[in-house]
Structure formats: C-alpha cells, structure tokens
Amino acid sequence: MSLPKLGAPRIVCNGPAKRRGVICALSVAAALGSSAGTVTAKDFLDIRARDQCDAATFNAGRATPLCNAARGGSVTLAEFQAAVPNGGHGAWKFNPGPSGGHLDFGGVVQVTSDAGETHTLTRVNAFGGGFVPPLNVAVGNAPTTPECAEMAAGGLHATANGIIVTSPSAQVFSAGNSTQFPRGIHLYQCCIHPWMRTIITVR
Numbered sequence: 178m179s180l181p182k183l184g185a186p187r188i189v190c191n192g193p194a195k196r197r198g199v200i201c202a203l204s205v206a207a208a209l210g211s212s213a214g215t216v217t218a219k220d221f222l223d224i225r226a227r228d229q230c231d232a233a234t235f236n237a238g239r240a241t242p243l244c245n246a247a248r249g250g251s252v253t254l255a256e257f258q259a260a261v262p263n264g265g266h267g268a269w270k271f272n273p274g275p276s277g278g279h280l281d282f283g284g285v286v287q288v289t290s291d292a293g294e295t296h297t298l299t300r301v302n303a304f305g306g307g308f309v310p311p312l313n314v315a316v317g318n319a320p321t322t323p324e325c326a327e328m329a330a331g332g333l334h335a336t337a338n339g340i341i342v343t344s345p346s347a348q349v350f351s352a353g354n355s356t357q358f359p360r361g362i363h364l365y366q367c368c369i370h371p372w373m374r375t376i377i378t379v380r
C-alpha cells in the first residue's frame with residue numbers, strides 16, 4: 178500500500194472573523210479524518226463468539242453441561258428456543274457481526290469466546306444450515322453445509338475450514354497464511370447456531 182505524504186493539511190479558512198475559528202476547526206477535523214482512513218494498516222482482528230445462555234436452564238438434566246455458568250448469561254432455554262423460528266436469538270452472534278470485518282495479509286486474527294456455549298467459526302462456500310437440525314429452523318431449514326458436515330463427521334472436530342470455539346478459549350491465526358483465514362473475502366458461520374454469521378476479508 179502506498180502511503181500518501183503526510184503534511185499540514187491545506188485548509189482555507191474563510192468567513193467573517195467571528196466564525197473563522199469554528200470553520201477552521203471543522204475543516205482540520207475533516208482533513209485529518211480522511212488522512213487517517215487512507216494510511217491506517219489493519220494488522221489485528223478480534224473475533225468473538227457471543228451468547229447469553231442461562232446455565233441453570235441450559236444445563237438442567239444434562240450430564241455434560243451445555244453452558245459455562247461462569248459467563249453469567251441470562252437468556253433461559255425457553256427464551257432461546259422461542260427465538261429459533263424467528264431467525265435465532267440475537268444474543269448468539271459473532272463480533273464483528275454480519276457486515277464483517279477485515280485486516281491485512283500477515284496480520285493476526287484472534288478468535289476468543291465471550292460465550293457460555295460451544296460455537297464453531299467455520300468458513301463456508303455459501304451460508305446454510307449447521308449440524309443441529311432443530312436449530313436450522315432459524316435459517317429456513319437450510320441443508321447442512323458441507324463444511325459443517327465435515328466438522329461433525331465422526332464427532333465434532335476442527336477442520337481446515339472450521340475451528341471450535343469453546344468457553345473459555347483463545348486462538349490466533351496468521352491472516353492469509355492459514356487455511357481458516359485465507360486471503361480474500363470469506364463467509365463464516367457457526368455450525369451449531371447457523372444464524373451466527375460474519376464475513377472476514379484478508380486484504
């Protein structure tokens with residue numbers, strides 16, 4: 178990336194003397210804002226899996242807990258289930274959200290969990306269903322994506338396309354140098370809660 182030459186912004190301050198200070202201040206702010214947008218390298222992207230599972234109701238009657246109580250989530254299982262036909266509960270999401278995020282080739286992608294449940298962050302060719310059929314109702318009963326099917330085959334495991342994001346966890350990847358985060362614009366979804374989607378661009 179070629180960086181523009183930085184120097185004092187050329188600002189012409191016009192207007193009556195009384196208003197001049199205000200006009201100049203606004204012009205400088207605008208000039209600095211546009212410069213900053215041009216020269217900023219982005220070498221780090223923080224991706225988080227989030228939910229608000231309520232441990233008491235999510236774990237009731239289960240030998241293996243679904244929800245990490247330490248997270249202190251407050252959405253009950255009944256509330257979660259009621260939201261599935263309406264596109265899924267909004268607290269189950271990635272940050273960045275559906276509009277996505279970007280970083281430069283060679284930068285660091287950090288994937289952490291702010292969630293109580295286990296999620297996956299799976300690069301898919303096209304958004305679709307996950308491997309838990311009742312939850313695919315949230316995405317119009319879309320068929321399980323091949324990438325999610327691969328993660329579930331023989332028991333949940335990480336693949337070249339997908340990672341498992343447990344609670345708590347932190348994983349780092351080199352943008353453009355890992356199969357999970359190759360160069361370009363790529364779609365990611367959770368294979369358990371398929372309405373959790375984001376788009377990551379490695380420039």
Ligand SMILES: [Cu+2]
Nearest residue numbers: 296367369370
């Ligand atoms: Cu999930």
